[in-house]
Amino acid sequence: MKDEGAKLPGSFRDPSGFLFVRDGILYRQINAPYRPHYDQLMGGGLYAALTEAELLIPHTEVDAPPADPVAPYKVIKPERVPFVSYPYEWCFGQLKAAALATLRIQKKAEQFGMVLKDASAFNIQFVDGKPVLVDTLSFEKRDVWTPWIAYRQFCQHFLAPLLLMALKDFRLAQLSRIFIDGVPLDLASGLLPKVTRFRPGIATHIHAHAWSQRHFAKKPVQVRKRPISRAAFLGLIDSLETLVRKTEFRLKKTEWGGYYKETSYSDRAFEHKKAVIESFLGALRPRDVWDLGANTGVFSRLASRRGIPTVAFDIDFVAVELDYRECLANQEIRLLPLVLDLANPSPALGWAHEERASLTARGPADTILALALLHHLAISNNLPFEKIAAFLRTICRSLIIEFVPKSDSQVQKLLATREDIFTGYTPAGFEEAFSKWFRIRKVEKIGDSERTLYLMDAQDRAPL
């Protein structure tokens, strides 16, 4: 960490407190103005209820000195999230689970006289496969004269993208990457099918909501304050929860969704590939693994089932959805499937490029799996081997990579409709380029196929 003790990017907007790292340990400073709310959270029983339900990240109060001496109240040490992911990297099921967790937290908070003051999807992280609120300072005492202040944020961060993915096109999930404070409701209203105007939940929370925002923007209005009854408060949450629950993503077969069923591998080659990866993982014993181009996570599970925290990235939204559903079905807590286009990975976003970390900044991973990936990068995306090797070197310490030769049917498919300009796409060209950045430790041919698996260690120094 380059700036020890400084406020961590991403938490500097909240005057209630902020995160900081000292000696490699993550802390959160709570400022004096937030004291009444924090005391109610801890003393009133809400913290215990939420942590017991695994809905809030647990923390311990510590004696560590505050990072900012102006008005500190307490310093707490929250449990660390194994891998920080963002809503634009989640599949539909993950965003829906995060939305429902947020509403469960809100209902629980109401029972203890508190309320969520924000409903940002960025405040939810997946820990052991479950969506957990990581912002301990998100609660405040409920004021009966105030409606739910985070209602708009919930609709923008959760409801709008979920509905767009389910009812229009799943690729609209990427809107969350452009609009960091959630999808604008007028945009969602315009994009959703016209028929949704006759569905009461969507008509209210999206269409009428967008119209209300537009109509009253910059218009002088005097609001007559009136108390919000408990039934009205819970009714709003119940209405949102019903709508989220009813919103389903129906799977369609996409380019890669049925990949493993349609693969050109023989059963023997498939089993041998698994055995070689197992032996490489056994030799490496990595602390964590990123599987790039993981598809539905068949090979990611070779790592996660060893208890290794594993992130399974794939560009295909449907493959990630299937992977997530399998994780849920098998209660796999060590595997986190995420959507990622490796040719355009998640960048640093937000104020001063600091609020949301790039993929690179969240690494390096101990080990990367890059299986049946190279030909997509080198041939479909025209990326030179050396560029691929240099990037992979920045995000891992060791690499298990598969070389798929031109004669393979999958590569032939990629070359079928284009001129073969890839003269350097040979085992020798691959080994030469990667040797500049990695030391090749093991090479294993996959039986009954033309493919080869390599185990490589990152070189300490970049080539001159």
Place this chain on the structure above:
Amino acid sequence: MKLSLPKALFFAGLLCSLPSAASAYIDPGTGSYLLQLLIAAFVAVSFTVKIFWKRISKFISAKILKKNRSVDEG
């Protein structure tokens, strides 16, 4: 401007519930705030009915279950 059914209902409700006096400029959050005030009564009623209905159906199904059990045992 074309008004769809939800917009018309919303606008009618809003006209009934808000005073006309002016005092402040408002950001997009105010539209959300006003919408919540408007739908508060509707969601309160529907939520209360839902809870009430759930309790009734639970009570009835418990009764039927009990009756069936006593018939089986008898």
